[in-house]
Amino acid sequence: MIRALPIIAALGIGMLAPARAEQLIVSVSNHRVTVTPNYAGEELVLFGAVEKDDKTPPGRNNYNLVVTVNGPRTDLTTRRKERRFGIWINTDSRQFLQVPSYLAVFSNRPMDAIAPADVQRRQQLGINNILLTQRVGTDYADVVATDPFRSAFVRLRKEHGLYREETSAVTFLTPTLFRTSIPLPAEVPIGTYDVEIKLFADGALISKAETAFDIVKVGFEQFVANAARNHGFIYGLLTAAMALMSGWAASIVFRRD
């Protein structure tokens, strides 16, 4: 497990691209989101600044930003229902391999206004350009964005707030200071979330930075989930004992004969 990596990144500030003229300094408002009994989703804030140095062309202020948040990766299967023998049953299916369970893309303007199509594809800007590997029979490949399974997959994830793309979510407070919020619905999976921030000017990538945050179960939730997974038998016995206890208690409390 490479758990140490995101933690180092999470320690605060991600700095990258030393040979470039601009540097990005970013941070999220909370690096460790805890799931408590009354957890019902959360909203994080990512803020940062573009730092210029002497190599920066003077008067360059037309910056564009694309922020991509990737949740923990998992295999997801999309199934299609068809009518067979008068009833609707699952017939065809595609497996999406190691795709992000949560995926959010935020930018300050539409992708087409930020970079030309080939740059968008190379830099995986926007959900349509992000690689979602499918297993088609024995082949592994991503398909065009209009593929029925891919578009249904993205649409369903969007309906649950697990995939989102907003092209006006990043706001520049000053020409170099920016912020965006990362909404996390209650259903978001537990795990490490990588945040990638790419800075563009004149249609070209000029700098990028990475940071991360974790969503973790703590206390009782973590205890129950761990017990269920690691000590299934004892967990089952305790649940059964709990059932018997409450049944017995009810028969005592409401005893009439």
Next chain:
Amino acid sequence: MQLYLPIADIPINVLLILAMGAAVGFVSGMFGIGGGFLMTPLLIFVGIAPAVSVASVASHIAASSFSGALSYWRRRAIDPALATVLLTGGVVGTALGVWTFTLLRNLGQLDLTISLSYVILLTAVGGLMFWEGLRALLRMRRGDPVSLRRSGSHSWVHGLPLKMRFKRSKIYLSVIPVIAVGLLIGFIGAVMGIGGSFILIPILIYWLRIPTSTVIGTSMVLTLVTMVIATLLHAVTNHLVDAVLALILMVGGVTGAQFGARAGQKIRGEHLRLLLGLLILAVGVRFAVELVVRPADLYMIRETGGVAP
């Protein structure tokens, strides 16, 4: 009041689940059934994954049937010998059921199987029960004598070997059909997340001709043991039992059941059977409509495991 469920991994409204538990408990107390066939669809309806619903409802049914079994035991309305023989089949059936459940989940046809078995079982049992209740009611209207037990009429079941005397039920019967019935109920109970007493009770009364006085209590013992085993097996093999969800359901369920039982005693047996038949039929028809009508969304996403290594 929101609460995050640790296994189902979604927040739910505690009061809503509590109310659902109480409502189903009321119905189960009134008719002397476990109520799993109502609870599981309701949980799926509020957004809990079908697999988690089935696994968690098992422990909920165990709780309500234990509470019921205790009061029947005090009234000496349980036949221990009959319960033991039923359980022999029930335990094997439950294990087979949980195994099938895991298999179907891997094949991706679990949801369809659950829906289809609900449709077939519920419409058949509900329809029969409704029809029978209606006939009994009409007979009573006309003033004909009610003769549920046609004594002396022996079917082929009573010709089977390995006969055994069940003292408290005052019946002399082969163990083969009893074990077979236990096996069947254990199997469908584990696959569908139901206790199965709504199927078991009619079988015991009409097919095996066991007296009504011991049927309900004895079937509760079978339900109790098969559901405890189902809880254990689901916890070990699929890790899908949500103890927090189960606890909320139990508290609502056992309370509702007590009030339901009191309400049930005020209603005549024929009316009760008619109502139960109608209820079961309605749930079955609802599942049938869902299968036949074009779904709002033809696509569906399911997690197929494999978190990044």
